[in-house]
Amino acid sequence: MTTLGKITEQIYRLYNGGNPSADQEITQKEIELLVLQSVNRILKIESIQTNLPMGDYFPPHAAIAQYDSVATTAISDDYCKATLPAQPISMPRGMGVWNITKREAYDSLTLDDFENPFVPVQSGQMGLLAGVGHTGVKDVLLSNVIPYELRTNNEVIFYAPRGDVGTAVNMQLLVADPAKVSSTDTLPVGGDQEAQIIQEVLTLLGVASAPGDEVSDANKSR
Numbered sequence: 001m002t003t004l005g006k007i008t009e010q011i012y013r014l015y016n017g018g019n020p021s022a023d024q025e026i027t028q029k030e031i032e033l034l035v036l037q038s039v040n041r042i043l044k045i046e047s048i049q050t051n052l053p054m055g056d057y058f059p060p061h062a063a064i065a066q067y068d069s070v071a072t073t074a075i076s077d078d079y080c081k082a083t084l085p086a087q088p089i090s091m092p093r094g095m096g097v098w099n100i101t102k103r104e105a106y107d108s109l110t111l112d113d114f115e116n117p118f119v120p121v122q123s124g125q126m127g128l129l130a131g132v133g134h135t136g137v138k139d140v141l142l143s144n145v146i147p148y149e150l151r152t153n154n155e156v157i158f159y160a161p162r163g164d165v166g167t168a169v170n171m172q173l174l175v176a177d178p179a180k181v182s183s184t185d186t187l188p189v190g191g192d193q194e195a196q197i198i199q200e201v202l203t204l205l206g207v208a209s210a211p212g213d214e215v216s217d218a219n220k221s222r
Helices: 004-017 028-042 125-131 137-141 191-204 215-220
Strands: 062-074 080-083 097-106 109-113 118-120 146-152 155-158 168-176
Touching: 004 028, 004 191, 028 191, 062 097, 097 118
Parallel strands: 118 146
Antiparallel strands: 062 080, 062 168, 080 155, 097 109, 097 168, 146 155
């Protein structure tokens, strides 16, 4: 996990030690704006629409972020799990995990498979369904869907084999809107996304060095 201030400072140091395409000064505030633009693009940030007539309430700073290709791990022959790529906002009924969909390949493109949805269940609901299995209710309700449960604040469990769920899924999480966070707040990005953001902003700034390069190494190339 990283903060807006940390990633901005890292880019600022790399910028000053890299090879800018033009001799011009740039402030950390300007870099911060570029970071937020990159975060919004990569996470496909959507402003959430509150549904007050239904009694739902969402924090005013909430937004929906998209995370593709979140890996799954087999727990047993019957269950698998996935680690959340970022920390969602804590919400009742596990609503911080906004949506999970399968990934299906069509002509070399990997897309969301909305015809095979994963359905959220609350803690204890699967046990309740199992307890009334003799009535056939369980088979009717779960015949065409795969349930998942938010087990911890960073992990979901799927009540189906990994072969049915897939090696990776797409997730939407309810996160703090990056445009409304302070420099000390955590950005809802994973490690690979952090590197992607740094490289993207450096490219916009005309710096050729990769995020992994040290400032001293970049200075040697001058």
